[in-house]
Structure formats: C-alpha cells, structure tokens
Amino acid sequence: MGNSKIYSKIIYTTSPENELNQWIDKYEKGKVFIATEENVDQLWMPQFNSFLDKHFIRKVVVTSGEKNKKLNSVTEIWEFLSKNGADRKSLLINLGGGMLTDLAGFAASTFKRGIDFLNIPTTLLSQVDASVGGKTGINFNGLKNEIGTFKEPVAVIINSRFLQTIDPENFLSGFAEMIKHGLIKSPAHLEELENFNLKKIDYQNLQEIIRHSVEVKEYFVGHDPTEKNIRKALNFGHTVGHAFESFGMGQKNQALHGYNVAWGMIVELYLSVKECGLDEMECTKITNWLLSIYGKMNIEKDDFERLYELMTHDKKNEAGRINFTLLPEIGRIEINQHCNKELIFDALEYFRTIQ
Numbered sequence: 001m002g003n004s005k006i007y008s009k010i011i012y013t014t015s016p017e018n019e020l021n022q023w024i025d026k027y028e029k030g031k032v033f034i035a036t037e038e039n040v041d042q043l044w045m046p047q048f049n050s051f052l053d054k055h056f057i058r059k060v061v062v063t064s065g066e067k068n069k070k071l072n073s074v075t076e077i078w079e080f081l082s083k084n085g086a087d088r089k090s091l092l093i094n095l096g097g098g099m100l101t102d103l104a105g106f107a108a109s110t111f112k113r114g115i116d117f118l119n120i121p122t123t124l125l126s127q128v129d130a131s132v133g134g135k136t137g138i139n140f141n142g143l144k145n146e147i148g149t150f151k152e153p154v155a156v157i158i159n160s161r162f163l164q165t166i167d168p169e170n171f172l173s174g175f176a177e178m179i180k181h182g183l184i185k186s187p188a189h190l191e192e193l194e195n196f197n198l199k200k201i202d203y204q205n206l207q208e209i210i211r212h213s214v215e216v217k218e219y220f221v222g223h224d225p226t227e228k229n230i231r232k233a234l235n236f237g238h239t240v241g242h243a244f245e246s247f248g249m250g251q252k253n254q255a256l257h258g259y260n261v262a263w264g265m266i267v268e269l270y271l272s273v274k275e276c277g278l279d280e281m282e283c284t285k286i287t288n289w290l291l292s293i294y295g296k297m298n299i300e301k302d303d304f305e306r307l308y309e310l311m312t313h314d315k316k317n318e319a320g321r322i323n324f325t326l327l328p329e330i331g332r333i334e335i336n337q338h339c340n341k342e343l344i345f346d347a348l349e350y351f352r353t354i355q
C-alpha cells in the first residue's frame, strides 16, 4: 500500500489498558480525561474503572446516538474539561463508536485551540474508518458533519473484542465502509469481504480484515490529510449517501450511516458507468450484492429536488458544482467528477426503481 505518512499511531491489541499505560505516562497526572457515551459506559467502562481510578482519569458521559452528534454534546465536553482543570497539555481519551470519536475529537481539537486526543473505537465502523484520519465534527443545520476540523488523534487503539457486543445492523453499517475501501483501492480486500461469513462471524479473521481496511484509509489520509486531492476517494458513496442521511435525519427509524453509504454507492456506481466507463456487468454484480445486504431506502420522485439540494452542500463541491468521486474500474478512482442535474436525477430514478 506504500509508505503511510499518517500522524497517529495505529495499535492493534487485545489489551487496550496495557497500551494506554505508555501513552498516559507522557501526560501530567490528573490531566488525562476520558469521554464516552451511555451505552459504551454501561457495556465496557466497568473493565476500565480500576485503571481510571489508578491514573486519576476523570470521565464525561454524553447521550448515545447520532442525533446527539451536535453542539450541545460538544458543550458538555468543553464544560467538563474546563471545570476539571484541563490545560493545553491534557489528553482526552475517546472511547466509543464513530458518533463519539467524531464528537469528542471535535471537542478536543477546539478546546484551548486544541488538545491531544486518543481514540479507542468500539464499533466496526469506527475501527475501520471514523477513528482514523482526523476528520472530527458534528451535524448542524440538518446537514451531516457540517462543522468540524481536521486533527488526527495521537493514537488509535483497536481491539476487535469490543465488536462482540455490536448488534448485526451496526456491524453491517461498518461493513459498508469496508466495502467502500475495497471498491476504491483494493480488489483483494473486496474479495475477502465477499467471502466473509456475515452469519457466523470469525472474530480472529475479522481482526486481520479490519487491518486491511484501515490500511486503505491510511493510504489516502497519509497522502492527503486535509482532502485537497486523493483523500476524496474515501468519500465515494457519500455525496449521495450523506444526502440520504441528512434527508432521513430526525425521522423515527433513521438509517445508520453505513446503510446510507451503501445506497449512495449504488447511485454512484451507476454514475460511474455513465461518466467514467465502469463496466456495466461489474456495476450490476456489486449493486446486487449491496442490495442483498442493505435492502434499500424508499424514495419518491418528489424527493429528488430535496436530495439534489442536499448534495449542493457536499464539502467536496467547488464553483457551485456537485463533486463526485467515481470508479472507472474496481480499485481505481477518479476524483472531481461533475455530473449534471439530469444525470443525477436519472441515477436517483435508477435507485428508486431497482429491485
């Protein structure tokens, strides 16, 4: 995958506490803090409690769920840090899924103009994607990740044992970002995902597959940390996926991020055929696979204008044009692809009617 210039140290371990020991030593006693969210606090914090006590690490717990990836929750973390005497040299440990690592990473990257943070991701999605690469942020104004920063954690500690308590839907949500990694860079990774038994998860094998996925992410982040160029590859499926996700925000059964990305990838694979010459049979094969795992979201023709409007907020856009990352073939990307409104509507119609 080539030399990575990623700033964070990525550590794979079965004993996060042992790894943490060495990191904590670099910081003054009483200046290390931990942020988590309710569900993870209940499920996984008990195993860390004596460690936290021993090292005088104080804890803040925010409310779980994507709808809490918002400014109020950031304020809670800022207040906690401020009241507990955090200074510029402090460390914040973020224990949780992508919602928490995005949120608390953002809080850390802005507190006193930025303090160190370390991620311990607890969902598949956060292990293969969200905790790595330094995109932090919150949703705002009905738009995904509208406010945020680029700041990499000092380290990411990955332990696949956390995944044993993940529900199947959240597992599949993370699996979608892995499929994205295979599609944009690694046919070999895609193949191992196609062969992965989702009904009977082999956690030992999974740890290795997670590593392959993270390597794809590291490659793009290492070469372009602030998404000026080829990091846009990692946004494949997200121009449309984020529009779907923002569209569903606040609805009762809001679909998980990875599901929206999977559906976004179906639309963007169609665009790849039309604009970049992706083989139609290849597109159909992957689309059918994605549909078999993720089903699909129901959209109406009347929704197309709103979805298009949401795409006009995508962060990759330039000069008023919607910017896509597309695939001329599996494992290769073309960034800065512009599709006209008519073609985007065609692609949405393809998605709406596909069985």
Ligand SMILES: NC(=O)c1ccc[n+]([C@@H]2O[C@H](COP(=O)([O-])OP(=O)(O)OC[C@H]3O[C@@H](n4cnc5c(N)ncnc54)[C@H](O)[C@@H]3O)[C@@H](O)[C@H]2O)c1
Pocket (backbone or CB within 6 Å): 037, 039, 040, 043, 044, 064, 065, 066, 069, 096, 097, 098, 099, 100, 102, 122, 123, 124, 125, 126, 129, 130, 131, 132, 133, 134, 135, 136, 144, 145, 162, 163, 164, 165, 166, 167, 170, 173, 174, 177, 256, 257
């Ligand atoms: N920064 C990035 O590069 C990046 C990349 C991909 C996604 N994201 C963001 O990540 C977020 C989605 O992350 P997510 O899918 O991890 O969601 P999440 O953090 O909301 O976690 C999903 C659910 O699993 C629960 N949970 C967490 N760890 C658990 C565990 N070990 N066992 C049981 N339950 C557990 C949570 O409480 C929550 O209910 C989105 O906001 C998305 O935009 C960011």
Ligand SMILES: O=C(O)C(=O)C[C@@H](O)[C@H](O)[C@H](O)COP(=O)(O)O
Pocket (backbone or CB within 6 Å): 129, 133, 135, 144, 145, 177, 227, 231, 234, 235, 238, 242, 315
């Ligand atoms: O790391 C990246 O770069 C990505 O685009 C990874 C995406 O999976 C992730 O959802 C990211 O948060 C999207 O970022 P945004 O800039 O489109 O909000």
Ligand SMILES: [Zn+2]
Pocket (backbone or CB within 6 Å): 129, 177, 238, 257, 261
């Ligand atoms: Zn994503």
